[in-house]
Structures are given as C-alpha cells and as structure tokens.
Amino acid sequence: MAALPRHHHHHNPSMGEVPVPHGPETGDEHEHYPSRITNGDDTRAANTTDQEKAIFQYLTHPDDSYTPEGVYWADLPLRERFGFVNKVQNEEAMRELRAIGRMAKNDPLSPLAWYFRNAVLPGAGLGLEGYVLFSIGNLGPLFAATWPTCWGKNPTECSANWVASVTYLEVIGIMVGQLGVGVIGDWIGRRWGLIQDAAIMFVGLLMLTASWGLDLNGWVICYAWSLFFYGFGVGGEYPITATSSMENAVTAGKLSTRDDRLHRGRKVTMAFLMQGWGQLVNQALLIILLLILHHGSGDPPYGVTAIQWTYRLSFAFPAVGTLWLVYYRTYKMPHASRQLAAAKRKGNVTGYDTASLRLTCQHFGGRLLATAGGWFCNDVFFYGNKLFQGQFIAVISNNPSSVMVTWLWNLCNVLVSLAGYYLASLLIDNKMYGRKMMQQVGFLMCFIMFVVPAFKYDYYSHPAGIHAFQAMYFLSSFFNQFGPNSVTFLVAGEVFPTPVRASAHGFSACIGKAGALLASVLYNYIGTETKFYVVPWFGLAGMLITWIFLPDTTGLDLKEQERRWNYIRAGRGDEYRGIAIHPTHLSLWERMRGVGKNYDPELDLKQKIEDMREEWVDKERIRRQREVSGGAGHNRDDPDGLFGGEDDELNDDHFSDEVHHYFKRTTSAEKVSNGSSKGSGKHKNAPLLDGGAGDGDGVMNEKAA
Known part of the structure; x- marks a missing residue:
C-alpha cells in the first residue's frame, strides 16, 4: 500500500472550498495520550532548541492565538489584547467576505447552499x-x-x-x-x-x-x-x-x-x-x-x-x-x-x-x-x-x-x-x-x-x-x-x-x-x-x-482541551502545563482551587512536541500495519462501519514535511515498530535517519521493523 500523501495545502470549508496555504493557520494537533517527560533518557524533552521552535511553530503557536513573539493572546495587557483580537477578527471577517464573493461570482446561489449544509x-x-x-x-x-x-x-x-x-x-x-x-x-x-x-x-x-x-x-x-x-x-x-x-x-x-x-x-x-x-x-x-x-x-x-x-x-x-x-x-x-x-x-x-x-x-x-x-x-x-x-x-x-x-x-x-x-x-x-x-x-x-x-x-x-x-x-x-x-x-x-x-x-x-x-x-x-x-x-x-x-472556553480549541483530558485520563493531570488551564479559560471556582497553578508556556512547548511525537509514532505504526496487511483496516469498535464508517484516521495528517523528517531523525525504530515510548535493547535510541530506517515519505519499511 502506497504511503498516503502529505498535505501541503488544505481546503477551508468554513466558507466554501477556498484553498488555504499550509502554515500557521491550518496547523492541526490530534487526540493522543501523552508521553511522560523525563529528565533521564529523553533529553529532547528537557530542552527545546530554536530549530525545534521554528519547525513546530505553526502547530504550537498559531497566529490567530499568538503574537509573532510567541505570546498567547490572553497573556497580553488589556489594550494590546484588544488590538490583537480585533486584528485577527477583522482579517478573518475579510477573508470570509472574499470567499463569499468568490462563491457568489461562480454561483450566486452557492452561499445559500453553504448555509443550508452548515446550519439548516x-x-x-x-x-x-x-x-x-x-x-x-x-x-x-x-x-x-x-x-x-x-x-x-x-x-x-x-x-x-x-x-x-x-x-x-x-x-x-x-x-x-x-x-x-x-x-x-x-x-x-x-x-x-x-x-x-x-x-x-x-x-x-x-x-x-x-x-x-x-x-x-x-x-x-x-x-x-x-x-x-x-x-x-x-x-x-x-x-x-x-x-x-x-x-x-x-x-x-x-x-x-x-x-x-x-x-x-x-x-x-x-x-x-x-x-x-x-x-x-x-x-x-x-x-x-x-x-x-x-x-x-x-x-x-x-x-x-x-x-x-x-x-x-x-x-x-x-x-x-x-x-x-x-x-x-x-x-x-x-x-x-x-x-x-x-x-x-x-x-x-x-x-x-x-x-x-x-x-x-x-x-x-x-x-x-x-x-x-x-x-x-x-x-x-x-x-x-x-x-x-x-x-x-x-x-x-x-x-x-x-x-x-x-x-x-x-x-x-x-x-x-x-x-x-x-x-x-x-x-x-x-x-x-x-x-x-x-x-x-x-x-x-x-x-x-x-x-x-x-x-x-x-x-x-x-x-x-x-x-x-x-x-x-x-x-x-x-x-x-x-x-x-x-x-x-x-x-x-x-x-x-x-x-x-x-x-x-x-x-x-x-x-x-x-x-x-x-x-x-x-x-x-x-x-x-x-x-x-x-x-x-x-x-x-x-x-x-x-x-x-462556568469557565470561558472562547478561543480555546477542543483538541487542546482533549490534550489536557488525556493527561487526566492517564492519572497525570498535574503534569499538564498548557493553555487549557490558563486562568482566562478557568472558572473562578477552578482558580480558587489552584487548577491553573501549573500553567507554564515554556514547559508546555516541550511537552507538546513530545505529545505530537507519540501521535506521529501511532500513525506510523498503523500505516506500517496496513502496508503489511495490504488493506485499509477497520475500526475495531465498529468493524462493519455501521455507526462511524470506514476508519480513515490516517487521512487527517496535517504535519508538515519538516515535522515528519524531524520525527524520523529523532525517534527510535523500535518505538515505531512497537508503538511504545519505553523501548528496550540496542535499538532504544537508534534514530530513523533519512535514507536509512525510513523511506522518503516518512513511512517505515520492512527492514527498519
């Protein structure tokens, strides 16, 4: 089975089929259970380099929520916050108006058809x-x-x-x-x-x-x-x-x-x-x-x-x-x-x-x-x-x-x-x-x-x-x-x-x-x-x-909330450092109970990269299994597709080529083969070098397994 193509651009269905370049505005993190950040074996988690920040910026610091300097909108002073939010809202409104104009130009009734599909x-x-x-x-x-x-x-x-x-x-x-x-x-x-x-x-x-x-x-x-x-x-x-x-x-x-x-x-x-x-x-x-x-x-x-x-x-x-x-x-x-x-x-x-x-x-x-x-x-x-x-x-x-x-x-x-x-x-x-x-x-x-x-x-x-x-x-x-x-x-x-x-x-x-x-x-x-x-x-x-x-979840995407939930589900809720526990997104009751005390953007950046690594490993393992089996596989919770259709989760891949190659170079082969963050043996720290254990598309070959 051939590797699924990487996404270099995406369509934004929020206002018709409008091509949007791949970059900060289309970054997509996925649901996953987090890997533990340690001070021992995994030194990558202990230090985030400038190169890593540049590679992952479109995923970790999307421009609708972060300033070019990497400051989250809710951490800005009130006046700057208002200016930033207003700028993002105005740009988004103009983008949607232009999209409506293009849709109406091609077909005057298409905006009504969009509204019917997405609201009615x-x-x-x-x-x-x-x-x-x-x-x-x-x-x-x-x-x-x-x-x-x-x-x-x-x-x-x-x-x-x-x-x-x-x-x-x-x-x-x-x-x-x-x-x-x-x-x-x-x-x-x-x-x-x-x-x-x-x-x-x-x-x-x-x-x-x-x-x-x-x-x-x-x-x-x-x-x-x-x-x-x-x-x-x-x-x-x-x-x-x-x-x-x-x-x-x-x-x-x-x-x-x-x-x-x-x-x-x-x-x-x-x-x-x-x-x-x-x-x-x-x-x-x-x-x-x-x-x-x-x-x-x-x-x-x-x-x-x-x-x-x-x-x-x-x-x-x-x-x-x-x-x-x-x-x-x-x-x-x-x-x-x-x-x-x-x-x-x-x-x-x-x-x-x-x-x-x-x-x-x-x-x-x-x-x-x-x-x-x-x-x-x-x-x-x-x-x-x-x-x-x-x-x-x-x-x-x-x-x-x-x-x-x-x-x-x-x-x-x-x-x-x-x-x-x-x-x-x-x-x-x-x-x-x-x-x-x-x-x-x-x-x-x-x-x-x-x-x-x-x-x-x-x-x-x-x-x-x-x-x-x-x-x-x-x-x-x-x-x-x-x-x-x-x-x-x-x-x-x-x-x-x-x-x-x-x-x-x-x-x-x-x-x-x-x-x-x-x-x-x-x-x-x-x-x-x-x-x-x-x-x-x-x-x-x-x-x-x-x-x-009541917490205020305005501007906080569901996947970040799910990321925090994965930590809680794994019994490690106190280790989560991300914006889902930013004081702005917590209720007065939660703040009084100290829920937001662990918020730390720098530590969260390290964690988020490792969490994405686990997701990438999971996808590569599934892709490898499907290559070996020669089929697309099925959702084991719904093998007949009665309730959810075919399991094509791999099509939801918004990692850039740079992210794929980074994970290939810095992830052990055994970890990808076993789908485990606790590798053992001589391959524990063996990287997936380009042209070595992985092929050009970042998909494991049989030899690497």
Missing part, C-alpha cells in the same frame, strides 16, 4: 423541536376557543388533569430523551443517536397527526401521550446535535483547529438557532392554515372541522421533512461518530466509558453545576416567557379574544428572538466578549426586564406605561436568546471531554427542562403580578452561577 441540516432536528414544542402554546388558545368544555378554565367534558398533562408529558418526555440519548450517544455513537431521534420524531408526528379518541377526553389523552413519545426524540436532539456539530469542527478531514477556535461557537449556534426558525414557521403556518380553512377570518367563533384540519395539517407537513431527515442521517452522515471512536480506541474502551464519567465528576464537578444550574435558571425564563405570553398579550392587546391577534403578537416576539439568536452567533466567538460574558449579560438583562415591572405593575399594565412594558417584554426575549439560551446549549458540551460529552450535555439539558417543568406547574398556581416577583430571581441566580462556576 445540522439544526433540522432542533428546528422541528421548536416547531412542535411551541405549537402547544400556539394551539392552546385555539383549542380553548373551539372546545371550551375541554380546554376552557372550567372543563366539564375533559379531565383538567389530562389537559394539564399535555404540557407536563411532553416536557417529561424531553427530559427522558435528553438523559437516555445522551448516554446512547456516548455508548453506541453519535450517528446512531442522530438516526434514532429522527425516526422517533417522524413516528411521533404521525401519531400527533392521527391522534383521536371516542370522546374529547380520549382525544386529549392520545394527544398527550403522542407528545410524550415525540418529546423523547426531541430531547435526544439536544445532546446529539450539540456534540456532533462541535465535533464536526475537529473531525478528520473536516476543519482545521483554526476554524474550531474562531468559529466553533458560531457553527453550533447556527444549528441551535433553527429552533427559532421552527417557532416562526409553526406560527406562520398556523396563521395561513386558519385563514384558509376558516374562510379568510381569524376571529371566533371557530368551526370544529376547520380547527381539526388546521392542527392536523400543522403536524403532517413537518412529518414529510422529518422522513427526509431520517434518510439524510442514515446515508449522508457516515462519519458522525469518528471522533468518539478515536477517543475510545485511545482509551482502550469498547462500551460506555464509566471511568471517564467518574473522572469528569471528580475534576469537572463545578462545570457540571454551571451548565446544569445555568440551564435550569434559563429555562424558567425561556419557557416561562412562552407560557406567560398569553397574559402579556391580554394586557397589551385591544382584542385578546381573537386567536389571530394572539398569534400575530407572538409572531413579533419570535422575530425579536431570532434577532437575538443571530447576534449571539456573530459574537459568541469574540474573545473580548465570548460565551461567559454573553451569558452573564443575558441573565442580568432578563432579571432587570422582569424585576422593574414587578414593583410597578399597576403602572406598566395600564395605558400610561404599556409601551414601556411591551419594550421590556420584547427585550427580555431578545436578551434571552442573545445570552443564556444560546450559550447554555453550546457550553454544556464543549467544556467536557469527548467520551462523556453527550451524557454531560444531556444531563445539563435535563436539569434545564426541570426549570421548564417548574415554570409550567408554578404558573398554574400564582397570579400574573406574582409571576413578576418570582421569575427575576432566577436570572440573578443564573448570573451568579455563571460567574463562579
């Missing part, structure tokens, strides 16, 4: 989640106006408990899905979770479309359980979509770590904001269907037949798109589990990584509190906002009895929320603002927008202050999206290691939905004014939890 498709499941989840709030007023004996304030034909369970069962189904599919995503694989969720949502939509009963109460029961089933699939979308979207940024052959550092937040948030588009499409479609089926009017009284067709068609249309999503995830996403499979292979794990789960709780317990607690506080606001919108509209509307008026006001609120989603995606990767600040500001603004009317409710609920009340309500929707609702979805996955990322995200999302459940139950027992006294304090609590326990 990854977020399709969450778009369906937003569509169906919030249809409950949209359909509720319509059902109450059509069947007051069932959905009214004093139902006589239906059980009040079953009517209330429509909301409760869906939220509980989502919580079960978030926990269950989070574990499945880490156990079986991301791809299986993606396919499973789409299939469950498709069947759930069919159930919702066809729900029926011998009487109205029977129909309500069928409707509630259909939402529970659908909710399981929706819940699974949270951990699976988040983990697969962010891991796609560092999966073999996809994007460089530069894109991961500069655009990971945007990539995940663009998928998440499809939730807002789902809400918008649902509301718009309901308005159109009601106007068509109710003879062009949205005002009561409503005919039973027209309402039956309206709500059933509103579920039937997305079922078609969900069926296509099942097909796409089954046949067009073969490598969704690749990074997880690589992490398991290096950890010698074949099932669920319980050891990593234990270590995560031990080392990242504060982060788990931040992601779960922050999400809980946010969902009290987020879903409380949706559940409360009926009372809000009743206060500001001249005709609150019309369902159409309620829907039009809600449409305005969704548009405001979408603006928040998009602004979050634009600023979430800015190092001077970033995730943590965005979440704190969002929580603070939500607190203010609810606490102000709480203490002057009579003024703001009457004509004199109604416009200010309206502005504050819309601003709370905006800052909820441009803040905790977007950030919690992102950080609940990226601050945890790959082996348990989906589980941690699912757990955090599940605790978050407990906040939604609390809001839906609590709001049934307290009045409108009391809600304003209760809700704001969750915003203040969320801000404090974020400030104390």
Whole structure:
C-alpha cells in the first residue's frame, strides 16, 4: 500500500472550498495520550532548541492565538489584547467576505447552499423541536376557543388533569430523551443517536397527526401521550446535535483547529438557532392554515372541522421533512461518530466509558453545576416567557379574544428572538466578549426586564406605561436568546471531554427542562403580578452561577482541551502545563482551587512536541500495519462501519514535511515498530535517519521493523 500523501495545502470549508496555504493557520494537533517527560533518557524533552521552535511553530503557536513573539493572546495587557483580537477578527471577517464573493461570482446561489449544509441540516432536528414544542402554546388558545368544555378554565367534558398533562408529558418526555440519548450517544455513537431521534420524531408526528379518541377526553389523552413519545426524540436532539456539530469542527478531514477556535461557537449556534426558525414557521403556518380553512377570518367563533384540519395539517407537513431527515442521517452522515471512536480506541474502551464519567465528576464537578444550574435558571425564563405570553398579550392587546391577534403578537416576539439568536452567533466567538460574558449579560438583562415591572405593575399594565412594558417584554426575549439560551446549549458540551460529552450535555439539558417543568406547574398556581416577583430571581441566580462556576472556553480549541483530558485520563493531570488551564479559560471556582497553578508556556512547548511525537509514532505504526496487511483496516469498535464508517484516521495528517523528517531523525525504530515510548535493547535510541530506517515519505519499511 502506497504511503498516503502529505498535505501541503488544505481546503477551508468554513466558507466554501477556498484553498488555504499550509502554515500557521491550518496547523492541526490530534487526540493522543501523552508521553511522560523525563529528565533521564529523553533529553529532547528537557530542552527545546530554536530549530525545534521554528519547525513546530505553526502547530504550537498559531497566529490567530499568538503574537509573532510567541505570546498567547490572553497573556497580553488589556489594550494590546484588544488590538490583537480585533486584528485577527477583522482579517478573518475579510477573508470570509472574499470567499463569499468568490462563491457568489461562480454561483450566486452557492452561499445559500453553504448555509443550508452548515446550519439548516445540522439544526433540522432542533428546528422541528421548536416547531412542535411551541405549537402547544400556539394551539392552546385555539383549542380553548373551539372546545371550551375541554380546554376552557372550567372543563366539564375533559379531565383538567389530562389537559394539564399535555404540557407536563411532553416536557417529561424531553427530559427522558435528553438523559437516555445522551448516554446512547456516548455508548453506541453519535450517528446512531442522530438516526434514532429522527425516526422517533417522524413516528411521533404521525401519531400527533392521527391522534383521536371516542370522546374529547380520549382525544386529549392520545394527544398527550403522542407528545410524550415525540418529546423523547426531541430531547435526544439536544445532546446529539450539540456534540456532533462541535465535533464536526475537529473531525478528520473536516476543519482545521483554526476554524474550531474562531468559529466553533458560531457553527453550533447556527444549528441551535433553527429552533427559532421552527417557532416562526409553526406560527406562520398556523396563521395561513386558519385563514384558509376558516374562510379568510381569524376571529371566533371557530368551526370544529376547520380547527381539526388546521392542527392536523400543522403536524403532517413537518412529518414529510422529518422522513427526509431520517434518510439524510442514515446515508449522508457516515462519519458522525469518528471522533468518539478515536477517543475510545485511545482509551482502550469498547462500551460506555464509566471511568471517564467518574473522572469528569471528580475534576469537572463545578462545570457540571454551571451548565446544569445555568440551564435550569434559563429555562424558567425561556419557557416561562412562552407560557406567560398569553397574559402579556391580554394586557397589551385591544382584542385578546381573537386567536389571530394572539398569534400575530407572538409572531413579533419570535422575530425579536431570532434577532437575538443571530447576534449571539456573530459574537459568541469574540474573545473580548465570548460565551461567559454573553451569558452573564443575558441573565442580568432578563432579571432587570422582569424585576422593574414587578414593583410597578399597576403602572406598566395600564395605558400610561404599556409601551414601556411591551419594550421590556420584547427585550427580555431578545436578551434571552442573545445570552443564556444560546450559550447554555453550546457550553454544556464543549467544556467536557469527548467520551462523556453527550451524557454531560444531556444531563445539563435535563436539569434545564426541570426549570421548564417548574415554570409550567408554578404558573398554574400564582397570579400574573406574582409571576413578576418570582421569575427575576432566577436570572440573578443564573448570573451568579455563571460567574463562579462556568469557565470561558472562547478561543480555546477542543483538541487542546482533549490534550489536557488525556493527561487526566492517564492519572497525570498535574503534569499538564498548557493553555487549557490558563486562568482566562478557568472558572473562578477552578482558580480558587489552584487548577491553573501549573500553567507554564515554556514547559508546555516541550511537552507538546513530545505529545505530537507519540501521535506521529501511532500513525506510523498503523500505516506500517496496513502496508503489511495490504488493506485499509477497520475500526475495531465498529468493524462493519455501521455507526462511524470506514476508519480513515490516517487521512487527517496535517504535519508538515519538516515535522515528519524531524520525527524520523529523532525517534527510535523500535518505538515505531512497537508503538511504545519505553523501548528496550540496542535499538532504544537508534534514530530513523533519512535514507536509512525510513523511506522518503516518512513511512517505515520492512527492514527498519
């Protein structure tokens, strides 16, 4: 088998197929378990020469994070830091604008096609989640106006408990899905979770479309359980979509770590904001269907037949798109589990990584509190906002009895929320603002927008202050999206290691939905004014939890975090010296516990070179084995390619020729043959000299073995 070609240039898919020269901006480090730095046998680890620094600079000091002098951006004085970050952001923005211009010149529709591939498709499941989840709030007023004996304030034909369970069962189904599919995503694989969720949502939509009963109460029961089933699939979308979207940024052959550092937040948030588009499409479609089926009017009284067709068609249309999503995830996403499979292979794990789960709780317990607690506080606001919108509209509307008026006001609120989603995606990767600040500001603004009317409710609920009340309500929707609702979805996955990322995200999302459940139950027992006294304090609590326990991973690529995790997994967490424990990237709680005390850029440079050597040795050993066997080999965790496709990890090779030749000259032949850093015998320190033990491409030949 011929040696795989080296990469002298790469394509940068962040804005189409734009060739980017090989160099500092495309350096890519890979997952690996570190080699021990010693003061004895391996003198290379003890001293880093100027030649080594020059050879490895594009990998160890990428120009989007380090100054030409080798200073990390977070170590710069504030003024210089601002200038450096602003320069990098502006250059990247201009590069992307030029790429868009070239794409549009070749094909005017290609930027839209890029957006569809990179935002709409990854977020399709969450778009369906937003569509169906919030249809409950949209359909509720319509059902109450059509069947007051069932959905009214004093139902006589239906059980009040079953009517209330429509909301409760869906939220509980989502919580079960978030926990269950989070574990499945880490156990079986991301791809299986993606396919499973789409299939469950498709069947759930069919159930919702066809729900029926011998009487109205029977129909309500069928409707509630259909939402529970659908909710399981929706819940699974949270951990699976988040983990697969962010891991796609560092999966073999996809994007460089530069894109991961500069655009990971945007990539995940663009998928998440499809939730807002789902809400918008649902509301718009309901308005159109009601106007068509109710003879062009949205005002009561409503005919039973027209309402039956309206709500059933509103579920039937997305079922078609969900069926296509099942097909796409089954046949067009073969490598969704690749990074997880690589992490398991290096950890010698074949099932669920319980050891990593234990270590995560031990080392990242504060982060788990931040992601779960922050999400809980946010969902009290987020879903409380949706559940409360009926009372809000009743206060500001001249005709609150019309369902159409309620829907039009809600449409305005969704548009405001979408603006928040998009602004979050634009600023979430800015190092001077970033995730943590965005979440704190969002929580603070939500607190203010609810606490102000709480203490002057009579003024703001009457004509004199109604416009200010309206502005504050819309601003709370905006800052909820441009803040905790977007950030919690992102950080609940990226601050945890790959082996348990989906589980941690699912757990955090599940605790978050407990906040939604609390809001839906609590709001049934307290009045409108009391809600304003209760809700704001969750915003203040969320801000404090974020400030104390949430680390800021803005600008820190996932592979560096995985590098630190490899040290922890190997029982050597105190030996890690890199930027993943830079004070900027740690929470206040972690800094108080002394986690960042070992940060040392000079020592880390020595370690990083040796870590890359181990990775290079591993790849050369695999390449050697494949040459001998004459085949490409398979992933031993998935020999049939059912969950992750063919194992072509060797194609993800971003080492320059200089790096390859350096490792050939300075690595013992026995180490490459055995894949061990503990060589023995006379070959222990025998270098792989050019033209000797290695061939011209840096691949071991049989004689060297």
